[in-house]
Amino acid sequence: MRIGLAGVGRIGAFHASTLAGLDAVDELVVADLDAALAEKVAADQGLSFAPDIETLLASGIDAFVIATATPGHAPLLRRALAAGIPTFCEKPVAATLDETIALTELAESGDTAVHIGFQRRFDVGYRRARDAVASGELGTVHAIRAQTHDQAPPHAAYIPTSGGIFRDCSVHDFDIVRFVTGREVATVYATGENKGADFFSAAGDVDTAAAILTLDDGTLVTATATRYSGGGHDVRMEVMGSDGAIAVGLDHSLALRSAEQGVDFPTGPAHASFMERFLPAYRAELTAFLDVAAGLTASPCTVRDALQAFRTAEACEHSRAQRRPVSMSEIPDAPSTAKAIA
Template identity: 35%
Template structure:
């Protein structure tokens, strides 16, 4: 039985608490949060203890910690937890700073403790089925990838100000999905972005609408489209054109009823947000982490994967501000020293 401490009792912490408690081989033992009342509420809900983060990490009875705290705490907590002998699953991104994330990777790489980054979409049954079809050669070689990710509504501007921006906070999932499906990091990244949804987001120095084009060393191309607003719901689609065919993942709908009348054909909207769309993926993600820790095998999404996605977000940010394509080696070279 894997004994787990949860660091962070906010919205995403609650999602992870469900996944931890639902697994037959893990137990949520302790919860911490900067707001003690939040930790106590969540701990009471799952029969755990509300404790301080340092206390949880130092407890030799705790086998693993799940980090769901604000992003600027992630690297410090990863380092502290692995130094204490804990296995770690940390929410994305690794850090707001690429330099700090690379330093974290170097610090923990020799400790022999598993660190997994929470890119849960890799574990979505629809996307993983597409990946399986691609690897089986069913559509030949991947040539052109298109990822669409639109939120139903923008987050509060107060959140935007501390999130690291759209590329680090939202599109980072899509950067990792591109790496997952294409099997490589792109060679160049070109990005454009605008503030079309909420003027407050623009005033905070961020964008809410963006398109990124990525090219690979072998000529393959990937395009990512993000928006903070889709009036019809949570739009999550992937289309991959191969040399022998096309693979697509369409939206998960509220229901599968289609009404056809003389007035037209009408179907349901996409599910409203990530809780409805991706809860099964969070459970599969946690199961994969538990299995890796139990078997001593490699985690399926490594800290190195997290750094790669953050580097892509950095490249996209630089490209958007400069109006020019950015080569990934330009981003990674300064931090590789």
């Protein structure tokens, strides 16, 4: 297959390296708004290069990967849908709820496959947790703890366009909660604080946040996020049930140390970044996308899935700002119901 990739920043260059190592990829062509950077990445990794994204899209590619900065996702996805090119798009689909709704409607009105990049769905631990819930192994699931704790904050310039900590970080937890439980979020109550760099507050964001989600079957979920996890990159989930409990991410890379005497778990080292933590999952995710692009399987993570996770993040931001519980019924999921929350 001949694959086109737009965006060769940190995640784009990472995806390029992964795609280039997959047997189904005969040629990978990269492009970026910074043509010189795309040419360098192509040369460094032995890939093909397109001088601009317009040339890339017109070059007869079999599938398209969008790994640009967030502002590029929506317009590129629209162009790919118009051209009928199967597309993998990193989250978020768009920067706003209204645009995400519009793209969901557009994608569902045609038959071009779109796969959204929520790589945790391909992590063996999360998939094992999903199986444990679905099989009834845990009995009645009553509580879940989910977290995304980054070791260090991103560059200050990233924060104003990130969408905020719930849309940027916790959205992964919101998606994987749906994936593991098969349930939808009913209500949220969220808060956040900033004890770190001033650039978070300047952008209207926080560096540490927490949310309590109530699922539609009454399960309680606690989701936390921070930009300052000094012990290491720490992404985990604990699922508690009446007959048992299971944890994802509870291994020797755990970014915690025990306060108990004589306990040498974990032995480390801790992960430093999400790319290191989820390297096998990213490879599995892109392998699955190539099957989607080849027409062998349906998308395992649709634009509708991305919309549901984004709606939960949106509800959390409203809850944090207004200091009140927010029902998901207040957050639109279709153009006819879209309106601003007072």
